[in-house]
Amino acid sequence: MRRLYGAGTGHLLMMLVCLAGAAGAVALVADDPAWRVMLVWFLAAVVVHDLVLFPLYTGADRALSTVTRRRPPLGVPVVNHVRIPLLGAGLTFLMFLPGIIRQGEPFVLGASGLDQSPFLGRWLLLVAAMAVVSALVYAVRVLRPRSPDGEQQVVHGQREQRLGGEPVPDLPPRQ
Amino acid sequence: MSSTEPEYGFPAPLWRAIERARPPLPRWRSPLRGPWLTSVMGVVLLVGLALVIVTGLLSYIAYGPQLGQAIPPDVGALRLPIFDWPTRPSWLYRLTQGVHVGLGMVLVPVVLAKLWSVLPKLFAWPPVRSIAQVLERLSLLLLVGSILFEIVTGLLNIQYDYVFGFSFYAAHYTGAWIFIGAFVAHVALKLPRAVRTLRSRSLRTELRTPLAATLPEDDDGSGLVAEHPARPTMSRRGALALVGGGALLVAGLSVGQTVGGLLRPTALLLPRGRTTAAADGGPNDFPVNRTFVSSGIDVTSTGDGWRVELAGAHPRQLDGTALAALPQHTAQLPIACVEGWSTVQTWSGVRLRDLAALAGVPEPASALVSSLEEGPFARAALTSGQVLDPDSLLALRVNGAELGLDHGYPARVIVPALPGVHCTKWVRSIEFRSA
Known part of the structure; x- marks a missing residue:
């Protein structure tokens, strides 16, 4: 079994459970004329996440880390103070996209009697608020006396200065 | 590795x-x-x-x-x-x-x-x-x-x-x-x-x-x-x-x-973070499941000529005055929709079980409620338990005021724990079935 299949019987059993669920589900919509559109959305969800969204945000994060790691300007690394509000903005943009870009407004109006006019402004305010809070926290971290964690951050900074402002080399390769 | x-x-x-x-x-x-x-x-x-x-x-x-x-x-x-x-x-x-x-x-x-x-x-x-x-x-x-x-x-x-x-x-x-x-x-x-x-x-x-x-x-x-x-x-x-x-x-x-x-306004980016366009804080200022305009109902059919038709062993037609003359019951009940939003209001009207008795089916097996509206959610069937619950109402009023048009005037169904879409608005008829 293991030689031929590559795993134990339990594995095969679970794979069959998974395929049975999918087969039963597909049978539900086999007669639905829109099944092709559903399939396209299903596959597009994976492709857009794995091959568009993921490379975009990891690429942006690498760029951000490269820019910000050269030398913490005020002794406190700035990277997370940019990263976190950006992630918050991205998450809320994706989740509440229809309201922000006013997509599907006739249906919203028919269901609730309300339009989608406030959402873009509210989202921009939310993003601005996250950025301001992040900047304030940064300011507090720069100005306050160093906590034990902060001390260790400074130690990092000293190591960097000893190396002539070059970033500390990456961690050693793992065995 | x-x-x-x-x-x-x-x-x-x-x-x-x-x-x-x-x-x-x-x-x-x-x-x-x-x-x-x-x-x-x-x-x-x-x-x-x-x-x-x-x-x-x-x-x-x-x-x-x-x-x-x-x-x-x-x-x-x-x-x-x-x-x-x-x-x-x-x-x-x-x-x-x-x-x-x-x-x-x-x-x-x-x-x-x-x-x-x-x-x-x-x-x-x-x-x-x-x-x-x-x-x-x-x-x-x-x-x-x-x-x-x-x-x-x-x-x-x-x-x-x-x-x-x-x-x-x-x-x-x-x-x-x-x-x-x-x-x-x-x-x-x-x-x-x-x-x-x-x-x-x-x-x-x-x-x-x-x-x-x-x-x-x-x-x-x-x-x-x-x-x-x-x-x-x-x-x-x-x-x-x-x-x-x-x-x-x-x-x-x-x-x-x-x-x-x-807390409702804290749902800043969701349609159900708001109540109504009027937002006047009045008795009808709570989220609408479907507006009267989008129902496509002719407004005259909700006027003086409106009757609710009760089908059963003794079919009847009741107008607004006759309904208001029946014993009224008040209950605080939520409307909860499949989209996850909900709102709790105080509803008053006639108990569905009283209407069932009037129609000669005091122990209905089910009931079919139809709206003046046409369309996929314009009728909803209720189980026996849903008809007989003492808080299940054909509501005429909400929070002490007449129902607004958007909330189902002249009368709507409200049943405890029933998905909002089945709490039929602008009710035209209720058919009480004995089997």
Whole structure:
């Protein structure tokens, strides 16, 4: 079994459970004329996440880390103070996209009697608020006396200065 | 990587050939990726998504499949054990559907973080070494595809964006079963390893480890730990706080649509963070399920000539005056919709069981309520229990005032724990059936 299949019987059993669920589900919509559109959305969800969204945000994060790691300007690394509000903005943009870009407004109006006019402004305010809070926290971290964690951050900074402002080399390769 | 020699299943030459054809692949640098972090998020999703699945399936049952109201109607082998949806507690559907939508939204950042943590495995080389791994990759495509499909269709539906152009109900139910199958298989295969991995590091220690002391996890051969990790810019506890913070942010932006009251405006970015265009704080200022204008009803048919037709052993027609002359009952009940929003109001009107008795069917097996409206949700069947509950009303008033046109004037049905879409508005007739 293991030689031929590559795993134990339990594995095969679970794979069959998974395929049975999918087969039963597909049978539900086999007669639905829109099944092709559903399939396209299903596959597009994976492709857009794995091959568009993921490379975009990891690429942006690498760029951000490269820019910000050269030398913490005020002794406190700035990277997370940019990263976190950006992630918050991205998450809320994706989740509440229809309201922000006013997509599907006739249906919203028919269901609730309300339009989608406030959402873009509210989202921009939310993003601005996250950025301001992040900047304030940064300011507090720069100005306050160093906590034990902060001390260790400074130690990092000293190591960097000893190396002539070059970033500390990456961690050693793992065995 | 793993110290064990790669093993190939049958046919080994094929898998070896694939391994030799290695294309240039991205190098993963995050020092935080590792089996422990993945397992933490996996366990959170195991508990959270199980709740989302159960509450979602309960919603299917709450629609009343036994009354021919299941959507999708014909589910073949995927039939659920059907029972009469109870009327008590009156907040039951408010709770189950609020959890389904609210928790489903709160888990979005966790799902995204979990996918981030395992994505290097998508690009691992060779992609497969045996038939078992081919099947497992397929199961992961189904798992990831279905969870993303459910999140996307769910998020669009609660914002009334039907850009996908297929039936939401059919698609979301289908996606759910693909997910359930893949989820069960994934949990069965991975849970033992996740539990072992969670035991290998102490959460308490991780929560005390600052950035400067943050080191990559030990490589367990899972392919998650980077071979050449970059220097961390965030501690492991920081990463957990970031994901948890994302979940809290979403919770803060969505809980208001379900809890309502003073918290409603905190659902800043959702349609149900608002009440009505008037927003006058008056008795009819609560969210509308469907406006009178969009119902397409001719306004004259709700005027003086309006009658409610009661069908049964003794058919009757009652106008507004006759209804108001019957014993009135007041109940505080929620409207809770499939989109997860809800609102609790004080309704007054005639008990449905009194109307059933008037129509000569004091113990109805079911009742069919029809609206002046035409369309898919213009009629709804109620179970015997839903008709006979003492708080089930043909409501004429809300919060002490006459029902507004948008809320179903001249009369609407309100039944405890019934999905909002079945609380028929602008009622034209009620047929009480004895069998």
